[in-house]
Amino acid sequence: MQRILLSIILPLLFALPLKAQKDSVQRVINKEVWVPFIKAFNEGNTEAFLAVHSKDVSRVVENSIWDYKExxxxxxxxxxxxxxxxxxxxxxxxxxRRVVNGNRAYDVGYYKGTATDADGTSRSYYGKFTVLLRKEKGQWKILMDQDSPEDASEATFQKASPME
Known part of the structure; x- marks a missing residue:
């Protein structure tokens, strides 16, 4: 009986530090990429927005791929x-979905954007994003960014996990 319990408990004990380490890295990614990304996007601050992207970024848009300059x-x-x-x-x-492996990370999720016109009229739109990140010179950067309206709605947005 003890062997059975040990065979169940020991793997869990080793998994806990790995999960804590992964969560810690994701918090760093949030701080270095997602918090400034959202702030810059909301403010329309182009330079701050671009600063969280690698100079090697690929932005996949419909049927084309933009480089950093585009x-x-x-x-x-x-x-x-x-x-x-x-x-x-x-x-x-x-x-x-959030996956971290060394100096690379992969984030998938949904976004909700709300645009408000000068007259106060607002409308929301939704999308699904897929992002590959890379640590460059000690800093996390977006290396590949793709999004689409596929399966995106208020319901799918609400089912996804908020940023911690």
């Missing part, structure tokens, strides 16, 4: 249009 250009244009039309935006993220 991504920066589209981000600048989008933020300029938002400011010109006096629009505000709010982005929220929730996660369905």
């Amino acid at each position: 991504y920066a250009q589209h981000t600048r244009e989008g933020n300029a249009a938002m400011k010109e039309h006096k629009q505000a935006q709010k982005l929220e993220l929730r996660f369905t």
